[in-house]
Amino acid sequence: MSKKRTSRQTRAATKQNMHSRAPVMTMDAFSNPAARIGFGTLDLLQATEYPMTRMTQNYQLLTSLYRENWIIQNIISTIPNDMMRKWYDLRTSVAPEYLKQMTQLERRTQIRKKLLLGMYWGRLYGGAVGVILIKGHNDMSQPLSLDTIMPGSFLGLHILDRWNGVYPEGELVTDPEDPDFGLPMFYTVRNDETGTMVARVHHGRVIRFIGRELPWMEQVTEQYWGESEVEAIYEELTRRDNVAGDIAALTFRANINYQETDGLDQLLGSANAEIQRRFWNTLAAQSVMESNFGTRMINKGDAIHNTQYTFTGLPDVYDRVMMDVAGAARTPVTKLFGRSPAGMNSTGESDLKNYYDYIDGLRETELRGIIERLLPIMALSAWGRIPDDMDIDFPPMQTPDAKDVAEITERKSNAVLAAYQNDLIDAATAMQELKSLSDETGLYSKITDEAIEAGKGKFYSESRSMQDPMAGFSFPGSTGEADVGDGNEDPAAGEG
Template identity: 35%
Template structure:
């Protein structure tokens, strides 16, 4: 598409937006109206003169960047959600070898995948859209991505480009049925980009994120991009900043001084020595005023000091801050670092609601991109495609206390121990479960693959029907009748031995004790 066609399309989009803005507005009345009292919409009152207009500040890149750099509220609005969406990573829950999980997690860190995703979401929220290009060594970026052609070590990470560094092909859209139907087929990188300049990138190699999803016609007006999150709250942001600066200016008026001078108009009209004497008098008062409140005035003059009250300003500022928090769906305790007021208010309920919202955004906006990433990462790191039933979950943002972690660790350990004793898990499987839970409990992360392999090589324990070597066979010796009060059931000593074994913690309990002893001995030897 040449420059003339591009300009013609832009003029067409502007005309459509102008027609939409200037379209005839039909008045929608309230359910209650009183024309005599002029109450309700549709009656001749001030409320009926309302009008909502377009801001279109998402198209002003320089203004958005100035707001992001100079306003800490805008910085928090853009950064907080993106950082929380990528802060804890994911927990791979499929039946994959622990060493393969470690390799995948390590490659995520080495290639800074989470940092790149965080930056992509940030610029999508700031500008309205951004893409992350999957850099696969040795492949043409303009060709469709074929997963079977990815070899080990070929994936080199993500290249983040915001909406102003790429030009989507608006006349060449995806026509294949699927989630990308109607989206641009290619993205042309502009010449100003330091990375991948003047390259054409196929949509299958792109992880795309939009800011605020727009309706169809508004998306057309934005070149198929979304809207900046700042555009929705610009009026509340201006109100908050104006109120804050107004309150700051009132500090200079905390002490209002009034100086009454006899015949002031005559002195100003006459000028000359009288006016000079007045100015010297005022300068003398300001020069020799001290913290003790000393003021030198003429006996015929009068000095009056008035104090300004700031009562109620904090409540006004708090209301504007709450409107900002509501517009961004970020609680005050996370947006401003301000704890809520009230008795026994800690902000935990607000944070839990906010974390639920982050979870919803992760599922809606981040999971599809991660699905593609895992397809590429498995082939590049492990040399194979993901196994059947591959799944992962986003780790919880809510951090447990040390007491809660200890309780959770005990609960998981007891459950694994019972499962191994009931032959539902092997000892090696129990060790894998304990190590997999280390992200939640904070313990058992030091279980090594060698220890798991050693547990797999151990022979299975003897069935409980066999007698332990230190237990006498009840069938040996004379078959004398039991004494009064003794147990009449045969094999009681066997069951007692089994019960004692279970009371001692079972096989996993004994293994844990031995494992702790070996770890303690190693630590003492290292010390």
Template identity: 25%
Template sequence: MRLDGYESALLGRRAGVSPTLARTAVELYALGGLYGRVVDLPADKAVSRGVEIEGDKDRVVANELDRLRVLPTLADSLRWSRLTGGAAIVVVANDGGTLRAPLETSRLDTIEELKVFDLDDVSPTEQRYSDPTKANFGMPEVYQVRTQASGTVNAEFYVHETRLIPVPGDPLPRRIAAIKGVPWAGRSAITRAYQTISDYSQSLRWALGILERKQQAIYGMKGLAELIQAQLEDIVQKRIALVDSARNILNTVAIDSEDDYRIEDTNVVGVRDIVNEFQIGLSAETGIPVTLLFGRSPAGQNATGDADFATFHDLVEGLQRNKASPALERLVALILAQKSVRKKLEQWAIVWPPLESPSEKEQADVRKTNADAAAAEANALNTLAGAGMISEEEGKDYLIAEGKYGLDKDAGDARAAAQYAAQA
């Protein structure tokens, strides 16, 4: 196919531009980069500092958590929950029953393994609870779980809901969640974020195009129109190619005396600001600060980034409290129900360590502040006692009640009780 004369002469042959194929969220996540970072950062941060089981002095539960790789499992479940709107942890347990049968905790010998599946792999069956007097009325009793691509032999299995620990996605209106048929189905956290990432990537491509055209060479060739009319486009292309091959910072460009050759410099002011705005937009969509997403230093005068990290920590603590903790509580309860665990815990609680440890200087500042406050309080009590407004005994009782200076509060309570008994 012969193009227009000017197009053939000045542009030459051009390769066809293939349209960009639409990709699913899972396919985009598999590409990595920002697509993976906005999903992985909060999930990995949520479990990065581990978890403590209060009351587990002998590490009975902690050892089981390590054996079952619970923290990596929780990280993956939070990851797929953010990506697809939900995830499920399937408990492979040795209780004498099949996966399709209810889990019998009274016969639970050992939890063998934990498997994580995203919401796209899990679908409810027609088998549902039918007792209208129970809270689970109408809820799916058995779920179908896909382990491989559809159409593969033995790629599916059925699991009872008591062997499945859900990790929901972001909240959805009940009416919309009911469409999916899974009671704990939620909203994906990255739908709009992925669109913003695509816009950001497009802005980078456009910025690169602007840089490529920042210095545009213009070659005014004498007799160009006549050469094209004579269908001598090859000669035109050859002359342009010769000029382009000779053009660089060290060479001299030789042209006909009646030709014209000049460089037009394009202004790129404002491009950086536009790209930065796309970065801020992505941060707003994900709740992850720009400093973490792009590895940038905090901007602005006296900027420390504390506010940015506080927002991110709120996001991570929400994942821990609302999604990871309910799943972990169920897992700990099942761990303690195992016959292989001889020592049971009467009371226990899940405690997430702080997401950020204070530096030595910050710890020293806190100790100094507390010491100054204690000194001011002691001086105030001394002044009140000296003025006769309180007695030394009353001041001591106050310090005992506050547990200051190592004074035993229980001893104070016992002495007060003894005084009351004597008076009575």
């Protein structure tokens, strides 16, 4: 009993000592106070701070930058324009006249322009919505049911940015199977002038557009919106504007004349106003004469000097600042500024290829979800039904020229032909492989399904043997095999 009490007292004392000890802060960092390098020293680098600004919430600044700065306008519009430049390809077995009806619906509702505007304001302000408008759906707080969409009822999208009267409510989507899981359940649309509620919209009737993604806590701080693109490039933009302004100011000082005048300090400091006025009049007269005749008259003993600035190195500085802005905007210099820097900073095909790969990725991760959400609604409005095989593809952003297409066609066609001639595939498979190249090369699209069906099981060696009139026959001494007769030969023939 005493041993148990002792062990309990020991554990209690140990626990009390653990709670009474002061917490010890540990840190892994480099520091050299003697050299003033590293953590905690009087180093200029250690004075660097990154305060939380949340510029996305500054509506006036973002709007002013967009209206006044052409670079901001290009940053906001370039990527969405490239994402929408090549529209999606609708893959379905419906007749061509139905595809024409879908195209007419897209034009009538201006769906491409509405999506562009949603991307614009989502990138500028960090958030925007496109409210799906359906004729006859007056209560927008109810979930959108596809069964209630009648032919000709889709009216397009109504685009609102986050500062234009649309406010997410606090209730969140709790269904993990819902694409909007973890996002607001409802959005309130208010009149900016009166503040009255215009509509309460269910999340199923809303297409969201945001800027850059944020961590969860920052997303909550931003009322479930994203970050403005301007916030990420603001520092680089201010550096570029200051460098450009300084370069422009230097042009006024590129050619300066200055005159040495004896007793100038006394003239400006102690002389009376009349003497100073005469001095300024003399300088003004000399300036006029220089402008008219290119000469200047001075007193004997005075001297005039000329200083010229060569601007050496400034283009390299400006190009580097320009490339920093382009890097922050995730857009090549050739797209953002409309020109390529000279020298080693020039951008070429590799930059555009990487950029177009990035755009292809954005279309898959961002635009595809929006299109697939709208497409069933548009199909019901245009056709009255949703085809089972309806799907979309995005054509690649960068398409090869005629020479590249010819080379690709030759190489891939030869590869298919080689496999067929070596009896690795039959004629049907070879024709299927060639037909699959039609989207990429524009050739072989006329291969019919009947021809493919007729080529099943037919190999190259069999077709060649059918073309040989002596196929299947062999002669003595030609292959080393015995001659096959009709069975009536004289067994003694050929003896002796």
